[in-house]
Amino acid sequence: MKNCNFKLLVWRQKGPQEPGKMVAYTVNDISPDMSFLEMMDLLNEDLIKKGEDPIAIDSDCREGICGTCGLVIQGLAHGSKQKTCTCQIYMRDFKDGETITVEPFRSSAFPIIKDLVVNRSALDRIISKGGYVANNIGGAPDANAMPISKETAELALDASSCIGCGACVAACPNSSAALFTGAKISQYAHLPQGSPDRKKRVLEMAQQMDKEGFGNCSNHGECEAVCPQGIKISHIAKMRREFFKASLL
Amino acid sequence: MIYNTIPEGTPLNGKVPAGPIEKKWQSHKASIKLVSPANKKKYTVLVVGSGLAGASAAAALGELGYNVKVFCIHDSPRRAHSIAAQGGINAAKNYPNDNDSVWRLFSDTLKGGDFRAREGNVYRLAELSMAIIDQCVAQGVPFAREYGGFLANRSFGGALVSRTFYARGQTGQQLLLGAYGSLMRQANTGKVQIFPKREMLDLVVGEGKAKGIVVRNLENGQIESYSGHAVIVATGGYSNLYFLSTNAKNCNASAIWRCHRRGAYFANPCFVQIHPTCIPVHGDYQSKLTLMSESLRNDGRMWVPKKQDDKRPPNEIPEEERDYFLERKYPTYGNLVPRDVASRNAKTVCDEGKGVGDTKRAVYLDLSDSLKKFGLKYIEEQYGNLFEMYQRITGEDPYRVPVMKIYPALHYTMGGLWVDYNLMSNIPGLFVLGEANFSDHGANRLGASALMQGLCDGYFVIPYTIGDYLAQTGAGKLSIESTEFKQAEKEIQESVQKLVGKKGKKTVLELHRELGLLMWNQVGMGRNQKSLQTALEGIPQLQKEFQENLIVSGDANHWNKDLESALRLWDYMELAELVSLDALNRAESCGGHFREESQTEEGEALRQDEKFQYVSAWEYQGQGKTPILHKEPLEFEYLKPIKRSYK
Structure with a gap:
């Protein structure tokens, strides 16, 4: 060429x-x-x-x-x-x-x-509200003490491969961060380690998402189309189910 | 700089505790001092860098109750370059039942580093490796698993067991997101404050102790001072000194170099790692090189055509006309020899004129046999993202012809700031973690050991050892209004003002490329006295060019990438001299440091233990002045240095 x-x-x-x-x-x-x-x-x-x-x-x-x-x-x-x-x-x-x-x-x-550079620290603040397992360092049981099926681990990794670039927000007509937030919630919802604080996680992360001024998700799917990691909007559905359960029960 | 006589200073002591090697860490922990829970909140610790070492240290210290301030050059701590580590993390779990043990991980790492690391440190690393995996799994890091639900392992170079834990080709990302999650949890509680877009430009030393840092806010150019009871520097390595490397564009040496200028010793600067499996250079506009994970060598075979200048495509070269040079020379380890050995051999076959591709500076990494044997699904699962990356960069589809062209590139630096067993530098209160220190990898790092060291230092060493320092000193903070801080701020302001608006002809990028090329050619995979002298004479000319003919755009009070890069470039130019000087002084070959004068008849690295069984720790004496060399003698009580052989 x-x-x-x-x-x-x-x-x-x-x-x-x-x-x-x-x-x-x-x-x-x-x-x-x-x-x-x-x-x-x-x-x-x-x-x-x-x-x-x-x-x-x-x-x-x-x-x-x-x-x-x-x-x-x-x-x-x-x-x-x-x-x-x-x-x-x-x-x-x-x-x-x-x-x-x-x-x-x-x-x-x-x-x-400036020019093409934007401030994406809103995404960090969403993570700070629950994008982790809330246990301290030290005292973890043996890594093989809790078998996790290969399929589950792979699903969690699909979700966790998000690079936090914010393309999903930029592509969304509502400027929603639902794919970003949903992926993190979905990772821990799939894993047993995420179970103890799953309700608190979804409620607080979703609340922070609103507070930052991100819009709601209305299923356009633009986020999935531009995601460099190919993260699927099924993770948003997972987040919604988590949110629904956490709000009701 | 005068380089034919090197002034020698007092020898150093790494303060490795006495006693049997398997008890050293235990007994050390039992003997060091504690800070009470009520007092921890009275101490402020400044952490510079948010990669695996920095983020894990900051999270751990926040959980313990210290006040922590974290500074990172990125817009988010999650973007630190640990994120790009692909292959995996080692741990002596022996899950595959293949006779692994702490001892084996220790001896592989020490031998892999060609007996130029401290026994005590390496043993501790091996000992703590297992707790790292437990910790990461508890955090929800989705490591690869077998169908039964247990964790999967693979092999890496320099080992005959499978001890590498991984998450596809994105292990570093998953581990960093784990540590970043823990960090953000502490940020939410307020125990940790995060300062993004800050570049550390000075270390403030008061009464001989580290008391704070001065940073530049990269968004608005403000110079800011922060005071603390201790400073942790975890800012990674200096591969970008060579311009083209696999490091991210913002990785730089300024934080460690400025600590060095304030008195911190720089250890083994000439120990840099050149990684064998990178995508070759393809044009002079290129901004960086991309690594293809070493894990590919599990299933890939490296070869070149036996004939020089063979222009046939790889799949048309019959089996008997191929030279699988690693398998031929090293039948025991084959394609899984350590990185330095693989790189050097790739260079040798290219020097012999057997290199492939347009530039003739590449060898083949061939996965055809594995694809035939294990099928497409297996290859996709193991290496899918690497294949995609290769295709995006080169435009060639490895699924169609599974033969990739690769060539060695700068990847990691084993050298770094000198630290003792507590990971404290010679400046009390300045701790250095991860790639930024020199401690565990000797003259060559084994694959999947960088992640292990970063997390080991941050999660399991510093939370213990920093308490010992704080409990003993009980020292107060230094006010940011003190002369020490004000003087440091003034010096930075002046150096910034000198740079902005420089109206020469050469851009920062052009000059950095020149420095990189000089270093790659003269202080690269093979070094000799003449090449090192050439480098030491060439660098001052580039420094002169920097001072007289540089152009820097924009102003000091806005986002200004050009100014950032110019500040970093000057530090590289000083560091380059030290790297060359150290390489000149060490007239032996060991690990990644190959002095052509010191090789066996078969062309393997020849160590000279009687002369060079020591760590070189350099003390800064001022710009252009020959630094003082302090030696830390290395003693091997448990594993006697042997000739490293992978045959």
């Missing part, structure tokens, strides 16, 4: 309180084996050399597991490739000459810090 040229339309916003706008850039001679973020690095190098302010982007592991990066590319959280994080998108997936729009993950619960 030959090298390509692209037009970019990128969201620029100086600070949390300032107005933002889309700004056009061109990038030329881009290798198809370059990652999307490497292409953005190249653009930023250009801007720095020209004395302009580079585009603020956050990224870290660049292998799809830390959940730091997260851009809305061509209108889709993490771009159009399924089960793929922003840092795992490669330029071979775009057509030569294509115009690519790049925006931050938008939600009122994710205030913009």
